[in-house]
Amino acid sequence: MTIAKEDYYSKNRQWSDKFFKNKQVNRIIYKVLKVNANEIIDLEPASETNDRNYCIDYEIIIKTGKIACRIRNLERMEGKGVADKRDFSIRSKSNGFLTEIDKLQTAEVRWYLFCWAYGKNIIDWIFIDLDVFRETDWLEKKWLEIPNLADGTAGIYIPFEYLLENNCIVQYNSNIISDYAKKIGYRKPKNNFRSW
Numbered sequence: 001m002t003i004a005k006e007d008y009y010s011k012n013r014q015w016s017d018k019f020f021k022n023k024q025v026n027r028i029i030y031k032v033l034k035v036n037a038n039e040i041i042d043l044e045p046a047s048e049t050n051d052r053n054y055c056i057d058y059e060i061i062i063k064t065g066k067i068a069c070r071i072r073n074l075e076r077m078e079g080k081g082v083a084d085k086r087d088f089s090i091r092s093k094s095n096g097f098l099t100e101i102d103k104l105q106t107a108e109v110r111w112y113l114f115c116w117a118y119g120k121n122i123i124d125w126i127f128i129d130l131d132v133f134r135e136t137d138w139l140e141k142k143w144l145e146i147p148n149l150a151d152g153t154a155g156i157y158i159p160f161e162y163l164l165e166n167n168c169i170v171q172y173n174s175n176i177i178s179d180y181a182k183k184i185g186y187r188k189p190k191n192n193f194r195s196w
Contacts, residue, residue, distance in 0.1 A: 009151075016071045019115070024122045025069055028113060032127045032171050040064050040111075065110025068130075074118040086124060086160045086176050088114055092145055093154040101156070104130060105139075111170075124174035126160065133168040 019025050033040060042063040050056040072089065090100040103109070112128040143156035160177055163169050165184075169177075 015073065018120075019071055019117060019122055022120070025071075025113065025115070028115070028122065028125055028127075028173075029067065031173075032113070035171060036127075066108065067111040067113055068109045069113040069115070071115040071117050071122065074116050074123070085157070086116065086126075086174055087157040088126075088128070088160065088163060089155045089157050091153055092156045093147075095152055101139075105134070107131070107134075116174075124172075124176065126163070126172040126174065126177065127170045128163060128168050129170050130168075132166070133163070136162075136166045136168065138162070 040062065042061045043058050044061055046054075046056040046059050050059070070089075077085070090104065092099055092101050110130055112130055112133075113125060114128060115122045115125040117123065138158060143158055145154050145156050147154045160169070160174075161180060164177065164181060172178075
């Protein structure tokens with residue numbers, strides 16, 4: 001049985017919005033900013049007008065673009081036997097609407113916070129530099145594409161290993177990813193702000 005597309009979207013949106021309302025996403029973004037602030041924000045002297053009229057000596061400027069966020073439901077994935085996967089899933093077919101593939105090719109969004117939640121908690125996350133991701137060969141690769149029978153769409157699944165090996169992951173919180181990084185002897189690049 002197919003759920004009406006709008007109902008399916010609304011149900012999923014309502015589920016993911018609870019992680020914004022309970023401030024879990026905010027706490028993750030604060031952690032990322034704490035470590036990577038020099039790449040994401042800038043401090044500039046205020047204009048003369050702001051200084052004279054509003055007591056503003058310096059202004060904090062977001063210098064590198066917007067942050068997108070997606071939260072995957074591990075309980076739903078558990079029923080499909082893939083709850084242990086930490087892949088970057090991207091909608092590849094969307095019934096006449098723009099897909100994530102279309103959206104990611106633009107420079108509208110610079111960062112991507114991709115989370116995995118179980119129950120009421122986000123348990124793993126990665127923070128992706130989309131500028132670095134767009135420079136890889138991800139569009140030329142043949143990724144596994146899985147149809148979503150509930151709404152008639154489909155998605156491709158890019159393994160986190162690909163993201164890590166191509167230096168797309170800025171920061172992460174995941175034992176699964178940590179274990180792999182140790183296994184391959186991954187070291188963050190020199191002169192790069194990727195740290196954890």
